[in-house]
Amino acid sequence: MRWFLALCAASCVVVSARAADPAKPTAAQLEYFEAKVRPVLADHCYSCHGPKKQSAGLRLDTSTGIKAGADDGPVVVPGDPAKSRLIKSVKRENELAMPPKSPLPAEAVAVLVEWVKSGAALPAETAQGPAVDPKKHWAFQPVRAPLVPAAPNPKGESRNEIDAFVGAKLAEKGLALAPRADRRALVRRAYFDLTGLPPTAEEVEAFVKDAAPDAWARLVDKLLASPRYGERWGRYWLDVARYADSKGYDLTRERAFPFSYTYRDYVVRSFNEDKPYDRFVTEQLAADLLPLGADKRPLAALGFLTLGRRFLNNQQDIIDDRIDVVTRGFMGLTVTCARCHDHKYDPIPAKDYYSLYGVFASTNEPAELPLIGDMPRTPEVIAFEKEVETREAAIVAERDKRHAATVAKLREPAAVAEYLLAVLDTRDARGEEVQNLLRQRDLTRLVYDRWREFVAAEVKAKSAVFVPLQALAAVPEKDFEAKALAALPQSTNPLVAKALTDAKPKTLKAAVDVFAKALCAAPPAGTPSKEQAEVARALAKGGPTDIALADAEKIQNRADRDAIAAIRKKVDTFKAASPHAPPRAHVLADNAQPTQPVVFLRGNPGNRGPQVPRQAPEIVTPNRKPFTQGSGRLELARAITSPENPLTARVMVNRVWLGHFGHGLLRTPSDFGVRSDPPSHPELLDYLASTFVREGWSVKRLHRAIMLSATYQQSSAVTPEMYKLDPENRLLAHQNRRRLDFEALRDSLLSASGRLDLTEGGKPVDLFKAPFSARRTVYGLIDRTSLPGTFKVFDVANPDTHSPQRFQTTVPQQALFLMNSPFVQEQAKSLAARKEVAAAKTAAAKVTALYRLALSRNPTADELALATRFVAGDDPKSAFGAWPQLAQVLLLSNEFAFVD
Structure with a gap:
């Protein structure tokens, strides 16, 4: 066992990254302040502690004022609500009860408490100087194809336009691109980037030996054509779409979405088919309004809108969530900051928010979801359909009985x-x-x-x-x-x-x-x-009192609603759990009469302001016209995908770049507003965006252009000079070494063990329930109500909200999972028992087979000697003997978990 511990000490996963600066607020913390805290302060505090008046010297409309506090000292102690005078005042626990006339609503107090408890994050103050028109911000200007610079190429290597833009920036600092990575690193990088799976040792060796000039291009094309590509890049999009298989807390209905998987499968299929991105966007907003022909599967695209949280069925919050996922997901605009007031920084007035509100308020989710595929007429399917009919008839009977009783009571x-x-x-x-x-x-x-x-x-x-x-x-x-x-x-x-x-x-x-x-x-x-x-x-x-059944819901009391909902919930649960339910799409439908939106003053639906038309935000459609076609969803989709929209192509290009380098050219991929840092290579971003549109919005072409560049193919080795001049590698003087995300890590464990199940699509599976599923992680169940702790430990995206990029943390639980979890131990045992290992005649041959299966290479002489000594005393009767232990050490190694 001591050999195992020694090997673990040498090989277990360590992240070579600096700890996050605790003083620097995260994007999520700042978003919470802008979306939740600032509206509370604006509604209840600015009149006495704002720009015109600062009672007791306290100003709460600026970060500086909040930090400074009142005349007699600070009012906020970050991380400690109990010691924060601001919290004591709003809780009316001291002599300075605030607001003085009436208590703050309980939900507003809770917002302030949570903000202080999580560190009281505040945005940095903008520099004082001449006012700059936010409409002139670079991201709101039209995309123009820039001239490609004549960048130096001292080595005479084959380079493309991307390299010209990157090389020109490097030359300004006296730097140049790093040498090309070795071929083994390149093939592994390509496989993980495009498929999320490791190459086999044979695939690595084949590429290393292929001396043809187009070997790299052929490898990229092969991986782009693989069905594994859509599973990898589809998962990235599911983060953007805040995908989950359940609604979150819903007290009256079944919490599971019975057909959420059809949206996930639509996304995977769209990436594999290289569906033009503008069509991809349009279908996710208005597939039901397009001429689809016989193939109705694109209706599942509307899951982008319908698979969000249900906020205890609060319609204002549901619509706010849909506005957020559309505007941040497609255009990098934080429009929901304008729910309660005009956006503090970006040119997005509250009127534009409520114009979009009217679009989604003009829709409904039909009770009967449309079929998008057939199931074979097996006895099980026929039995399922009959059972559904019986259960739904019970709902109708209960509704009719209660309706008759209610009408009789009204008489x-x-x-x-x-x-x-x-x-x-x-x-x-x-x-x-x-x-x-x-x-x-x-x-x-x-x-x-x-x-x-x-x-x-x-x-x-x-x-x-x-x-x-x-x-x-x-x-x-x-x-x-x-x-x-x-x-x-x-x-x-x-x-x-x-x-x-x-x-x-x-x-x-x-x-x-x-x-x-x-x-x-x-x-x-x-x-x-x-x-x-x-x-x-x-x-x-x-x-x-002659009230028709069509109006039954309008006269139901709570007891009626709860009784019918309980029966309906059982039907929904049955549909969600049955493997024989034919696939359906979670869709939206336009209301017969569109909603005429009004501005909710301070975000309060009971405080109605002026009417506004349903239309796109002015900043992306200067010559906009009010929507006239139903809800306006199709018109909104056309405004978003218009080549004249300055944001849509830039945002998607940046997301793809992020997937290949670990960081986008703009490091806030869902916020292109005036508070974002400028892109590291603005001309390159516009070059890629203009080319993306010109070449038919093809995501696969974009991948190919990036991966064929010398910039992408660089070594990840960092020289002291590089690190000194550019510690965050914003200039791209080398490739970034990256740790596998949870999906790629788990799939790689299954691949190494020989158990990976490559079945495509279908209902989600529970990944953490024994016997453990061998499906790819993208097909795992995402339950908002009870998100598995392992997902949280490994920084899987929170499905409650749109997620622009994964956080990356290093916590002890990650190493403990890899060392102790039954799932990982099961894969180690399976790896040690694979036929390639079992059939080997000598210990050295078995060790070599393990290395080839786990790390896609042969062991070095030292590794071979160390490993053979370790397994020499193996007890074949042990439950977890030396060979599984050696297999687990390889699965825990940095080499397994990192991509150079």
């Missing part, structure tokens, strides 16, 4: 009296006043509106039943007992008049109760008299 005298009294009490009321009264009395708006319209029509027709009711309502309450009966018109229906005369009501409410009992009295047998027919008309067909 009882007490309910009729409640609604009639509400109609009388709101004769002169409108809007919010009516809504407040209905809320206080727990009445349904639909039923109230029907009674109000019915009574108005009856009065207009001089009904002998309802004109007297209006007359009673006009009697002052203090005189009601004495004057009510005298106020009845002579034309009053005799049945109503007799009921009121007999009861002698003392209040309007008592009179309405009597009136309702008369209306609800059972008609006598036989043909009713004229008077009886007049009274019965209120509850007859077409009357206020």
